[in-house]
Amino acid sequence: xxxxxxxxxxESMFRLTFERxxxxxxAIAGLIFLxxxxxxxxxxxxxxxxxxxxxxxxxxxxGPSGEHIFGTDNLGRDIFSRILYGGRNSLxxxxxxxxxxxxxxxxxxxxxxxxGGKVDMVIMRLLDVLQSVPAILLAIAIAATMGPGFKNCIxxxxxxxxxxxxxxxxxxxxxxxxxxYVEAAxxxxxxxxxxIFKHILPNAIxxxxxxxxxSVATAILTSAxxxxxxxxxxxxxxxxxxxxxxxxxxxxxxxHIVIFPGLTIMLVVLSLxxxxxxxxxxxDPRLKN
Amino acid sequence: xxxxxxxxxxxKYFKTPGGMLHAVDDVSFHIExxxxxxxxxxxxxxxxxxxxxxxxxxxxxxGKIYFHxxxxxxxxxxxxxxxxxxxxxxxxxxxxSLNPRMTTVETIEEPLRLTGRYGKEEIRELTRxxxxxxxxxxxLYHAYPHELDGGRRQRIGIAxxxxxxxxxxxxDEPVSALxxxxxxxxxxxxxxxxxxxxxxxxxxxxxxxxxxxxxxxxCVMYLGQMIEKCGAKELFENPLHPYTKALLxxxxxxxxxxxxxxxxxxxxxxxxxxxKPGCRFAARCPYCREECSIPQSLQDMGEGHxxxxxxxxxxxx
Amino acid sequence: MESKELLLSVxxxxxxxxxxxxxxxxxxxxxxxxxxxxxxxLVGETGAGKTTIAKAIMSILPDPPASVDGGEILFEENDLxxxxxxxxxxxxGKKISMIFQDPMTxxxxxxxxxxxxAEGIRIHENVSRKESEERAKAMLEMVGIPSSRYGExxxxxxxxxxxxxxxAIALSCNPELLIADEPTTALDxxxxxxxxxxxxxxxxxxxxxMILITHDLGIVAEVCDNVAVVYAGEIVxxxxxxxxxxxxxxxxxxxxxxxxxxxxxxxxxxxxIKGLTPNPANLPEGCKFWPRCPYATEECRQENxxxxxxxxxxxxxxxxxxxxxx
Numbered sequence: 001x002x003x004x005x006x007x008x009x010x011e012s013m014f015r016l017t018f019e020r021x022x023x024x025x026x027a028i029a030g031l032i033f034l035x036x037x038x039x040x041x042x043x044x045x046x047x048x049x050x051x052x053x054x055x056x057x058x059x060x061x062x063g064p065s066g067e068h069i070f071g072t073d074n075l076g077r078d079i080f081s082r083i084l085y086g087g088r089n090s091l092x093x094x095x096x097x098x099x100x101x102x103x104x105x106x107x108x109x110x111x112x113x114x115x116g117g118k119v120d121m122v123i124m125r126l127l128d129v130l131q132s133v134p135a136i137l138l139a140i141a142i143a144a145t146m147g148p149g150f151k152n153c154i155x156x157x158x159x160x161x162x163x164x165x166x167x168x169x170x171x172x173x174x175x176x177x178x179x180x181y182v183e184a185a186x187x188x189x190x191x192x193x194x195x196i197f198k199h200i201l202p203n204a205i206x207x208x209x210x211x212x213x214x215s216v217a218t219a220i221l222t223s224a225x226x227x228x229x230x231x232x233x234x235x236x237x238x239x240x241x242x243x244x245x246x247x248x249x250x251x252x253x254x255x256h257i258v259i260f261p262g263l264t265i266m267l268v269v270l271s272l273x274x275x276x277x278x279x280x281x282x283x284d285p286r287l288k289n
Numbered sequence: 290x291x292x293x294x295x296x297x298x299x300x301k302y303f304k305t306p307g308g309m310l311h312a313v314d315d316v317s318f319h320i321e322x323x324x325x326x327x328x329x330x331x332x333x334x335x336x337x338x339x340x341x342x343x344x345x346x347x348x349x350x351x352g353k354i355y356f357h358x359x360x361x362x363x364x365x366x367x368x369x370x371x372x373x374x375x376x377x378x379x380x381x382x383x384x385x386s387l388n389p390r391m392t393t394v395e396t397i398e399e400p401l402r403l404t405g406r407y408g409k410e411e412i413r414e415l416t417r418x419x420x421x422x423x424x425x426x427x428x429l430y431h432a433y434p435h436e437l438d439g440g441r442r443q444r445i446g447i448a449x450x451x452x453x454x455x456x457x458x459x460x461d462e463p464v465s466a467l468x469x470x471x472x473x474x475x476x477x478x479x480x481x482x483x484x485x486x487x488x489x490x491x492x493x494x495x496x497x498x499x500x501x502x503x504x505x506x507x508c509v510m511y512l513g514q515m516i517e518k519c520g521a522k523e524l525f526e527n528p529l530h531p532y533t534k535a536l537l538x539x540x541x542x543x544x545x546x547x548x549x550x551x552x553x554x555x556x557x558x559x560x561x562x563x564x565k566p567g568c569r570f571a572a573r574c575p576y577c578r579e580e581c582s583i584p585q586s587l588q589d590m591g592e593g594h595x596x597x598x599x600x601x602x603x604x605x606x
Numbered sequence: 607m608e609s610k611e612l613l614l615s616v617x618x619x620x621x622x623x624x625x626x627x628x629x630x631x632x633x634x635x636x637x638x639x640x641x642x643x644x645x646x647x648l649v650g651e652t653g654a655g656k657t658t659i660a661k662a663i664m665s666i667l668p669d670p671p672a673s674v675d676g677g678e679i680l681f682e683e684n685d686l687x688x689x690x691x692x693x694x695x696x697x698x699g700k701k702i703s704m705i706f707q708d709p710m711t712x713x714x715x716x717x718x719x720x721x722x723x724a725e726g727i728r729i730h731e732n733v734s735r736k737e738s739e740e741r742a743k744a745m746l747e748m749v750g751i752p753s754s755r756y757g758e759x760x761x762x763x764x765x766x767x768x769x770x771x772x773x774a775i776a777l778s779c780n781p782e783l784l785i786a787d788e789p790t791t792a793l794d795x796x797x798x799x800x801x802x803x804x805x806x807x808x809x810x811x812x813x814x815x816m817i818l819i820t821h822d823l824g825i826v827a828e829v830c831d832n833v834a835v836v837y838a839g840e841i842v843x844x845x846x847x848x849x850x851x852x853x854x855x856x857x858x859x860x861x862x863x864x865x866x867x868x869x870x871x872x873x874x875x876x877x878x879i880k881g882l883t884p885n886p887a888n889l890p891e892g893c894k895f896w897p898r899c900p901y902a903t904e905e906c907r908q909e910n911x912x913x914x915x916x917x918x919x920x921x922x923x924x925x926x927x928x929x930x931x932x
Contacts (some may be wrong), residue, residue: 473878541824
C-alpha cells in the first residue's frame with residue numbers, strides 16, 4: 001500500500017502514462033518502427049538512392065537487386081526511393097487529416113454529449129447526413145468538386161473522418177458524465193468549460209486515442225483509394241496507395257511492385273494499432289503501476 | 290430553533306417514453322439548523338432525486354424550497370453559485386465520486402480555487418487542515434483515487450464537500466458502499482464534524498440501522514411520496530404506516546435470540562410512471578381496502594408523528 | 607439433531623492471484639466442512655477471500671491469474687481440485703450450484719427465463735425438451751413466479767423476481783450443495799426478506815446444504831446453522847451460530863459486532879475497528895489482525911496463532927486465554 005512515491009512530489013499523469021507505455025513491449029515495438037519510418041521519410045532526400053521520379057526505361061520491372069533493393073516499377077523507377085518519398089505524402093495525409101478531424105470531432109462530440117437536447121440533435125443530424133454517404137464516396141465527391149491534389153485530399157479525408165470522432169467522443173463523454181464526480185464538480189460551482197475539459201474529457205479520451213491511431217491507418221488506405229482513381233496525390237509524386245494502384249496490372253508477373261508498398265502500409269498500420277492499444281492501457285489510471 | 294431549510298409540495302418529474310415518472314411527488318418537510326433528517330426508502334423511491342433537487346443539482350418541477358426563510362426555488366446563475374457554497378453533497382459511491390485523474394489535494398482544494406477568493410498559501414493551509422480533520426494522512430497528498438481504499442476515498446469526498454464550510458449537507462448513502470468496520474469510522478467522523486461545526490445533514494439511506502443511529506428525525510419515502518415522518522426513536526418504537534412496519538420487520542437483526550413477527554410483503558412494486566391517484570403502497574399492503582384508491586395525505590397522529598394512511602387508526606388500534 | 611453426514615470438506619485451501627507485479631494471497635489455508643442439510647455462513651468484509659473460496663469449490667477460478675497453491679476440496683469424498691474437467695462438469699451445476707450476487711447480469715437477456723431454467727435441466731439430466739419445460743415451469747412456481755411467465759424475458763422482471771429465477775436455475779437439478787454469494791445484497795430490504803424466506807423454505811423442502819456468503823451478520827443470524835468468520839484469507843473464528851453470537855471469541859468478530867449501529871440502541875458513538883483491512887499482496891507477519899487488534903502483544907506480531915478449539919466445535923485463531931470483557 002505504502003509506496004514511496006506517495007510521499008514524494010506529485011507525478012504528472014503524462015509521465016505516469018509514458019512510464020507505463022514504456023513497459024509495454026508491443027507498443028514500444030510499434031513506436032520504434034513508426035519512428036524509423038517517419039525518420040526515413042523525413043530524410044528521404046538524403047538516404048534515397050534515386051529520385052522518386054527518375055525513370056530508367058532500360059531497367060523496368062526489375063526484381064530486387066543490389067542496385068535497386070526493392071526493385072523497379074514499370075517505368076524503371078526505384079521502388080525503395082519511391083516508398084521513402086511516398087512515406088512523406090502518405091504519413092502527412094494520414095496524421096494531418098486525423099489530427100484535424102480529431103480536434104474538431106472531440107470538441108463537437110463533447111459539446112453534443114454534455115449539453116444534449118437540441119445542440120446534440122443538430123450536431124448529430126448533420127453528421128447523419130454526412131454519414132449517409134459512404135466515407136470513401138464522400139471523399140471522392142469532395143476531391144472531385146475541389147479538384148485533385150495533396151491539400152484537397154487532406155480536406156476530403158478530414159471531413160470524412162470527423163463523424164467517427166464525434167460519435168466516439170459523444171458516447172464516451174455520456175458514459176463519464178453520468179458519474180458522480182461530474183455532479184460533484186457542478187455542486188462545487190465548476191464552470192461548464194472546466195467540467196467538460198477537466199472532469200469529463202480526460203476520462204473519456206482513451207478510446208478516442210485508440211480510434212485516432214487506427215484512423216490514421218484508415219486515412220492512409222483511403223488516400224490510397226483516392227490516388228487510385230486519380231483524385232489523390234498526382235503522379236509523378238509518390239504515394240503508397242498510388243504505388244499499389246499503379247502496380248496492379250503487373251501483380252502476376254512482377255509482384256514485388258505491390259508487395260513492398262503493400263508491406264509498408266501493412267507494417268505501418270500494424271504498428272499504429274499496437275501503439276494505440278498500448279496507449280489505451282497506459283492511459284487508464286485504474287490499472288496498477 | 291431556526292428553520293434552515295423548508296420544502297413545500299416539492300415535485301420532480303422526469304419525462305420517459307412511457308409518460309411522466311413521478312420521482313418526487315408532493316413532498317413537504319423542514320430541517321432545523323444543526324439537526325439531521327434521515328430519508329429512508331428502497332431503491333427507486335426518489336430519495337436521491339429529492340436530495341439532489343434540494344441543492345439544485347436537479348431543477349424542481351413544482352413546489353417551493355426555502356433556505357433561511359428565503360425562497361430559493363428559482364434562482365439565477367449568480368445566486369446559485371453563492372448558494373452552492375452553503376449547500377453541499379456527499380456521494381454514495383467513493384469509486385465514481387472522485388475524478389480518477391485528480392490527486393487527493395487537487396480534489397479537495399478545487400472548491401476553494403473555484404471561488405477565486407483564496408490565495409495560494411491560504412488554499413494550501415486550508416486543504417492541509419481539512420485533510421487532517423477528516424483523518425487523511427499527509428503522505429496521501431498526491432495519491433490518485435485508485436491507489437486508495439473505499440474508506441479513504443469517502444474521506445476525500447467528505448473533505449471536498451465540507452471545505453467551504455457549508456451549512457447544509459446532503460449525504461446520499463455515504464456509507465452504503467463501505468464495510469462495517471469502516472462504515473463506523475466514517476459515521477463517527479460525520480457526527481464529530483457536525484458537533485464541531487454545527488452542520489445540518491439530510492442523510493439519505495436505505496440502511497435503517499444507520500439512519501436510526503445518525504438521525505434526529507426520519508422521513509420514510511415510498512415511490513416518490515413521503516408516507517411517514519417522526520422522531521427517530523418514535524419511528525422505530527411505534528411505526529404506524531403499514532409499509533414502515535413491513536420495512537422495519539424485514540431488517541435482519543444480528544441477534545439470534547430476537548424472534549420477530551416478520552411481515553412478508555406480497556405483490557410487486559407499482560410503477561412510478563404515471564401512477565394512479567391513491568395510496569401507492571396499496572398493491573402490496575395487507576390492509577388495502579377500496580378507500581385506499583383516493584389520494585392520501587400526511588396527517589398528524591400526535592406530537593408531530595405524521596402518517597399518510599387513511600386507515601392508520603384502524604390498523605394501529 | 608439428527609446424525610450428521612459430511613458432504614463437503616475443504617482442507618488447507620490456499621489460493622493466490624499472480625500478476626507480473628505482485629502475488630495476492632487471497633486464501634491462506636482455509637479448512638471447513640459442511641454437513642448435509644446444513645447451512646454454513648462465510649462472513650467477512652470486502653476482499654477477505656470469501657468469493658475466491660466459493661469459486662475454488664465450483665472450480666471456476668480464472669486461471670491465470672488465480673492459482674490454487676495447495677489443499678484439497680473433498681465433495682462426497684472426491685477431490686474436486688484434482689478431478690478432470692470432464693468429471694467436474696458432471697458435478698458443477700448438478701450437484702453443486704451457485705447463485706451470484708448480481709441478478710441483473712446473471713441472466714441472458716436474449717433467452718426467456720423459462721428456457722434458461724429448462725436448459726440446465728436438459729444438460730444435466732438428459733431429459734426430453736418437453737419434460738425439461740414441465741420441470742422448469744414447476745421450478746418457477748416453486749420460487750413463487752406463476753408458470754404463465756415462462757415465456758417472458760429477463761427485462762420484464764424486477765430485481766427480486768430475477769433473483770428468484772436465478773435461484774430456480776440453481777435449484778433446478780436438485781443440487782446437494784448450493785453456494786450463495788451475497789444473494790440478496792443487491793435487493794431491497796423488503797424484497798430481501800421475501801427471497802431469504804423463500805430460500806429457507808426451499809432448503810427445508812429439498813434438503814439442500816448451503817454455503818451462504820455474506821457481510822451481513824443479521825442474515826447469518828437468520829439463515830445459518832454454522833458460521834465461519836473470514837479475515838485476510840483465513841478463518842479467524844468458526845463454530846455454531848450460538849457460539850458465534852453468544853460467545854464470540856476472536857477480537858475481530860467482537861469488533862464486527864461492536865461496529866454495527868444497533869436498531870434498538872441509543873449508542874452515542876459507534877466503535878469502529880481501527881485501521882484498515884490489510885492489503886492481501888502485503889499481509890502482516892504473525893497474526894493477520896494484530897495491527898488492528900486492541901489486545902495485540904509482541905507474540906502476536908511474530909507468530910500466526912493456529913485455530914484453537916475453545917469449546918466443542920468452536921474454534922478461534924487467537925492466543926488470548928480469557929475472552930471476557932471484549
